Amino acid sequence: MNINNSTANILKNVMSHNNYLEIEGGEILKGNIKINGAKNSALVLMAASILSRGQINLFNVPRISDVLVMSEILTAMGINIKSSSNQLKINTYEISLPSQDVFFDLFNALRVSFFCIGPLLARFGKAKIPLPGGCLIGSRPIDEHINSLKQLGVIFEFKNNYLSAEVNTPNKRLLGATINFKCKSVGATETLIMAASLAKGTTILNNAAQEPEIIDLANMLNLMGAQIKGAGSECITIKGVESLKGCNYTVIPDRIEAGTFLIAAAITRSEISLSQCEPNHLQTVIKKLELCGCKFEYSKQFLRIIPNKILKSVDINTSPYPGFPTDLQAPFMALMATADGTSKIKETVFENRMHHVKELNSMGANITVKDNVATVVGVKYLRGRVVLGTDLRATAALALAGLYANGKTIVRGLEYLERGYEAFSKKLGELGAKILKK
Numbered sequence: 001m002n003i004n005n006s007t008a009n010i011l012k013n014v015m016s017h018n019n020y021l022e023i024e025g026g027e028i029l030k031g032n033i034k035i036n037g038a039k040n041s042a043l044v045l046m047a048a049s050i051l052s053r054g055q056i057n058l059f060n061v062p063r064i065s066d067v068l069v070m071s072e073i074l075t076a077m078g079i080n081i082k083s084s085s086n087q088l089k090i091n092t093y094e095i096s097l098p099s100q101d102v103f104f105d106l107f108n109a110l111r112v113s114f115f116c117i118g119p120l121l122a123r124f125g126k127a128k129i130p131l132p133g134g135c136l137i138g139s140r141p142i143d144e145h146i147n148s149l150k151q152l153g154v155i156f157e158f159k160n161n162y163l164s165a166e167v168n169t170p171n172k173r174l175l176g177a178t179i180n181f182k183c184k185s186v187g188a189t190e191t192l193i194m195a196a197s198l199a200k201g202t203t204i205l206n207n208a209a210q211e212p213e214i215i216d217l218a219n220m221l222n223l224m225g226a227q228i229k230g231a232g233s234e235c236i237t238i239k240g241v242e243s244l245k246g247c248n249y250t251v252i253p254d255r256i257e258a259g260t261f262l263i264a265a266a267i268t269r270s271e272i273s274l275s276q277c278e279p280n281h282l283q284t285v286i287k288k289l290e291l292c293g294c295k296f297e298y299s300k301q302f303l304r305i306i307p308n309k310i311l312k313s314v315d316i317n318t319s320p321y322p323g324f325p326t327d328l329q330a331p332f333m334a335l336m337a338t339a340d341g342t343s344k345i346k347e348t349v350f351e352n353r354m355h356h357v358k359e360l361n362s363m364g365a366n367i368t369v370k371d372n373v374a375t376v377v378g379v380k381y382l383r384g385r386v387v388l389g390t391d392l393r394a395t396a397a398l399a400l401a402g403l404y405a406n407g408k409t410i411v412r413g414l415e416y417l418e419r420g421y422e423a424f425s426k427k428l429g430e431l432g433a434k435i436l437k438k
């Protein structure tokens with residue numbers, strides 16, 4: 001992969017754990033932020049490129065380290081990738097399954113790489129990839145992926161931390177089937193959509209996840225010649241085709257990045273606007289912020305937030321889309337720590353996603369947690385501290401708390417933040433925040 005120097009610098013920078021954010025709180029923000037393409041769509045669209053024997057040009061791809069690592073994984077498969085600014089040119093004519101050790105490190109660096117299993121099985125009838133471990137926010141099992149692929153004719157063998165998979169049909173082609181997911185899983189729904197696109201016959205996915213990123217995947221695959229109906233609903237039908245061609249595709253805006261900056265505006269009681277975002281994907285988040293006391297103006301791809309000076313506490317329960325996104329639970333908790341009243345925040349998607357609480361309390365917040373429910377008693381003041389983010393969204397939440405806090409906050413854990421946000425501190429700096437990346 002010929003990654004240009006600036007991309008290599010990003011990778012070098014991100015991988016070094018020495019970087020930190022230095023934030024002087026209390027600034028009022030103003031201006032506009034352009035929202036980037038969605039991380040959780042770009043990564044799966046890159047995996048889906050394995051399905052076609054053509055050229056895929058992806059536009060509006062965020063420049064984040066997860067995209068760089070996924071590019072390296074595809075390159076290790078012999079795929080030619082050219083990246084320039086927010087565009088990827090992916091040529092998948094030639095693919096060869098690489099030697100195992102190259103794969104191991106790369107796959108372990110990025111959980112979503114496991115989503116390549118569907119496309120690899122659909123294209124090659126076999127795959128051998130490292131078993132994705134859990135992560136800090138939860139055990140992240142893959143049983144839904146495995147059990148569903150088995151119904152399309154796949155047999156699996158787990159050995160030495162590897163998963164070997166083979167399509168056990170005469171011509172090694174997957175066979176369409178009806179799948180009833182036991183839980184709404186974004187990843188399992190995406191894996192089965194990709195696998196079923198080249199299967200023989202029709203696959204029906206019941207109790208499917210409905211996230212906008214799943215609609216984005218189906219839209220790109222249909223552009224490549226797939227026959228997918230119902231993406232975004234609980235029942236998706238995929239009529240398998242013989243082959244898929246290349247395409248040009250633009251990734252949807254990142255609703256989680258947009259939500260994070262809306263909360264940055266609310267926590268600093270600042271009026272800002274977002275452009276190149278999709279307000280429709282943020283309805284539940286907007287409703288909760290309106291209940292807090294924020295007003296909104298929106299038009300196509302544009303959103304303006306106007307927070308009251310005093311924000312009220314509101315309760316949230318995270319749940320699969322269109323519920324309140326678990327990826328905005330931590331940033332929203334930082335906001336509720338500064339609100340007037342007491343709020344209950346229940347995390348129902350991941351069993352271990354409250355690591356930010358201890359750090360927020362060290363800044364003077366008043367949060368107690370029991371059985372994945374956080375009780376947040378709003379306080380008037382937070383104080384700047386040295387804090388450590390231990391996952392992507394927790395680190396973003398601590399930075400937002402730093403924007404509100406009195407004095408200086410040092411946020412460590414940027415290697416997580418830069419996995420999912422392009423130019424996070426630069427964008428906030430352009431709005432007038434006193435934030436430096438050091």
Ligand code: EPZ
Pocket residue numbers: 039040041043112138139140141142143144145146183184185186187188209326327349350351392393420
């Ligand atoms: C996707 O992860 C996102 N990642 C996550 O974003 C996001 O938090 C999550 O969906 C939920 O919205 C990407 O898209 C790359 P799931 P995914 O399968 O697909 C259980 C971020 O911050 N489950 O929908 O891995 C699982 O344990 C990241 O950007 C099974 O039990 O999530 C969890 O409790 C973090 N068996 C629930 O389903 C399975 O086989 C939802 O997980 C699969 C999942």
